[in-house]
Amino acid sequence: MRLLVTGGAGFIGSNFVRTTVAERSGVHVTVIDSMTYAANPATLADLVATGAVELVEADITDATVMDSLVSRLTGDDDAVVHFAAESHNDNSLSGPWPFVHSNIVGTFTLLETCRRHDVRLHHISTDEVYGDLAVDDPAKFTEETAYQPSSPYSATKASSDMLVRAWVRSYGLRATLSNCSNNYGPYQHVEKFIPRQITNILDGRRPRLYGSGANVRDWIHVDDHTSAVWAILDRGETGRTYLIGADGERTNLDLMREICRLMGVGEDGFDHVTDRPGHDLRYAIDASRTREELGWAPLLTDLREGLQHTIDWYSDHRDWWEPVKERVEARYAATERVL
DSSP states (O other): OEEEEETTTSHHHHHHHHHHHHHOTTOEEEEEEOOOTTOOGGGSHHHHHTTSEEEEEOOTTOHHHHHHHHTTOOSTTOEEEEOOOOOOHHHHHHOOHHHIIIIIIIHHHHHHHHHHHTOEEEEEEEGGGGOOOOTTOOOOBOTTOOOOOOSHHHHHHHHHHHHHHHHHHHHOOOEEEEEEOEEESTTOOTTSHHHHHHHHHHTTOOOEEETTSOOEEEEEEHHHHHHHHHHHHHHOOTTOEEEEOOOOEEEHHHHHHHHHHHTTSOTTOSEEEOOOTTOOOBOOBOOHHHHHHHOOOOSOOOHHHHHHHHHHHHHHOHHHHHHHHHHHHHHHHTTOOBO
């Protein structure tokens, strides 16, 4: 089996690649990544050095490169797994064009290439395409929930989802989709919420929380996301959308306090800062259909335990995140104001 993994040097993609190499010895993995700021060459360096993974540094909007890579996928089980995306909401608000370029134009280029070579595609998306829910609403997102994206990031991801569905219906493309809740775990860029707070504390800085912290996110460990993607590759039905979640709802305030407690700085050892514009209130995934139809279930459902493992990883891998930490904090300092 051959896989082409787009965005495989980023957070979720690299964890998928590392797990695949470790657990699926018969799978040959090629990664294409444009190596923007969000990717780290060190993430896959050991796998590339041993030849376990082939890394191609290129943009998925480059139709010539994509054609040469996708044309290698000639087996019935071969597939493209499409993680590549600009994904940071704050950045989409200040500069939306890279999100349009990567998430929409890049996905279009990939769809056309897969159509031309009749190659299967699995498209990775987000729960943010559904907009948000009221904090006190018992409802969760399902496969039938209408799209209501609220940021340039989520709007471009919603657009890419719609393109995939159109190519399935119009051209018979062999594609599946998945919309996953918020991921956490190793190799996540320090601009993201959980690793930012962990690395702030490790650096002796006070963590920062947007607004009151009442916003709710539904957390899943990246390893559980990876196992769900493999369940879809193994047993998923063409044209279907699968929701992936681990029932990990927490307010940002509760999550911040848990991180502070685990790292020994006291549960109130952080600052509140001005809220992000258009900050979604609550995300929540109902993954029951995915569990029932594919026989998948998350294993790392103890969020406190998962956070401790993540804290330990960042503590042990300062060389991975320290080179970019100062630049990230300088960018935040230009916009954040302590309340």
